[in-house]
Amino acid sequence: MSIALRVGIDVGGTNTDAVVLDDDDRVLATAKRPTSPDVTEGLRAALDAVLAELPEPGLEKHVKRVMLGTTHATNAILERRALGRVAVLRLGAPATTSVPPLSEWPDDLRETVAAGTAIVRGGYFVDGREIAPLDVDAVRRFVAATPADAIAVTGVFSPASADQENRVAEIIRAEIGDVPVSLSHEIGSLGLLERENATVLNAALYGVARDVTDALREALAARGLEVETYFAQNDGTLMAVDYAARYPVLTIGSGPANSLRGAAYLSGVTDAIVADVGGTSTDLGVLAGGFPRESAAAVEIGGVATNFRMPDILSIALGGGTIVGAEPRSVGYRIGTEALVFGGSTPTMTDAAVAAGRGDVGTHPVPGQWRERLARAVRRADEAVADAVDRVTLGRVDRPLVAVGGGAFLLAAEVPGVREVVRPAHAEVANAVGAAIALAGGRFETIVPASGGGSSRATLIDNAKEEAAARAVAAGADPASVQIVELSEIPLSYLPEPAVRLHVKAAGPLARQAG
């Protein structure tokens, strides 16, 4: 008999959660440890703890894969820490010069990241004609004169016409050798400035990605584990670690996506509202077909606008550590000493929920004099949850609500606006489960004719599907079972021929391992 176990780890703001799943996705062990400032320590502690929880000794030798969801890249940007210096090259002149690269970046982030910027002649029109032939000499001069840890290349309309960006990558390789190059058509979608920002951030994060990868490898090696490692992406899919090393910016925002995906798996429900109740906040999202519903709004990271698609999450200030009467403040990780049910003196939402008979938590009874205030707090919290549910549902009341996270017991047995409240087993580590069961995914976006029986439209759509599937395979998906999970078209106006923006997402289970 051969068993292959998987470890899912989610490094959150407060806790690092870890789970071990078997071949059939059954949860064998779970663990929760505080997140350490340097990530690696908490990661190692959670990994040690979860392996120690395994039902039989020696089982840890069967761990074959580790999936990591981490906020490390986000924190690096927010704290301007360990970022590389990037040479920023745009292909588009004489167009686009009214807004040079990094124009709207916060000064300190620009100073940390920018090794130099240039706009050279090149880029494409919407219909694929060149705005100008690529100025190869200018590219050579810029990269030779701008020493940097990485280079970010963004060409106008490269998501539809990528040739110039690819040629620039070749020129750089020939000119200066092995410097990592971030190409915008591999990073983001249409919208030049947001895609360029994301591409530059990606290039700045290469070193950070390497550090996290090394830390993970080290933690695994210390346990004597030889495993394949994956990173969770912001859309709830995985990428292989060498892919994550090239696209570190895609790990940003993987936390909510993991919790939604984990909730779907643990509950067996694919269309639902998910409430993830943590120590300081409750995040509500919507599951549609097993995947998170995505937000349309531009995403700002560290003061920089990007065009990633992220889960549509509504956060309210309600968590297990929320201080009754002093909301939205929370006792955070000190809940084990400060809450009334742990013998402390601060009334928290955990105390309120225990007093209301919703959970059997703690070591002390709730003192009688608090009961009335706590009961009021529970009523207020229930109203806040009902209101938040109303805002994320679409007037539909037939969906279940899946309650996950360490504070899930805070939620009432019945919530207005949902069919039922589902509380799956292991809900407290849904994030880590979400990372462990995630599919490998890939996206592709381009422009195609809006209508007409023309074979060109059909061919272009097929090509887009193939490209998305190829990207999913590159991220680690099994080529035999990769599927198109999303295909959306948004019409464009004022074009010679009616056209649409085509967005394709592919995902599939990880390729089976040999041996």
Added chain:
Amino acid sequence: MQARITSADVSALARGCAVLGTGGGGDVRPGAIAARRAIRDHGDVPLVTLDELPGDALVLPLSGIGAPTVSNEMVHGTDEPVRIAEEIERILGRPLAAVMSSEIGGGNGVAPVAWAARLGLPLLDADAMGRAFPEVQMVSMYVAGIPANLVVMADVVGNVVTIRPVDGLWSEQIARAVCVAAGSSALMADYVLTARECAGAVIEGTVSRAIAVGRATEGAADPLAALTAELGAVRLITGKLADLERRTTGGFARGTATIEGTGGDRGRILQLEIQNENLVAVEDGRVRAMVPDLITVVDTQTATAIQTEGLRYGQRVTVLAWPCDPLWRTPKGLETAGPRAFGYDMDYRPVEEIA
């Protein structure tokens, strides 16, 4: 009113222009970034009223023309306004005195700050729509009967095209064809006017109005209430975007957005007919607002305007409607930009009577 537009005014202007865009007019962000950049490079932009200009001063109405998705990707260069100004000054033999926004709604309301800064000219506190419209002839000068004298277009690669159209409808058709050839985005001067001709033929005060609209929500405890009060708007519904049907016909993105009421509006349903801009709002078969009155969809929490291209299933939105400039309610105004001009078989009725 304020005498100059500084870098600090640009974000309020942009937010206000997004509201006045009634869902169209293009994204305000690239224009705002270009405006801040140009102010940094060339200095603040004086904002002048019509009576501050000599009667024979030449006013240059400028607008970007094309698909917002294209101009957000193929961002403008810096030299397009210079090429247009040089061509017009060459043809007319005298210097331009001020830049005017052709369309205060959307990106075309904020980008003229960049163009004026680049040209070293003041910006006129006026525009030709008071909102956003999709077609070139839907401007106040056309309604006022000023002949379409001159259209000059510049594209991102340096081409300059001068059109002497016989009327506004032809200028729309030819400009549209030039725009497509230029990669679906260009800068355009449409009409060149003296300050004297502007009187009654432009909508005055709209730049300061957009700044005031943007300022109203800045730091407001209840941004939605603040915006509604500033606009003098009627709140048509607060709810969720429950359905969105899109179709492309005649080069325009058309669609119907269905908003289901929530909270106090639970049980009500509003349908919004869209053609680039929000044109008609219908509830239970009853029209509650129609073009040329202004209908804007905003995020219920932040009161930030949402463009029609940014509408997504599930958004929590509020729909506001308020009266257009009186110029659009004249017979010629309604013929140009009333409901029938957009293919709706209905007679115009003012929002304050039907909302």
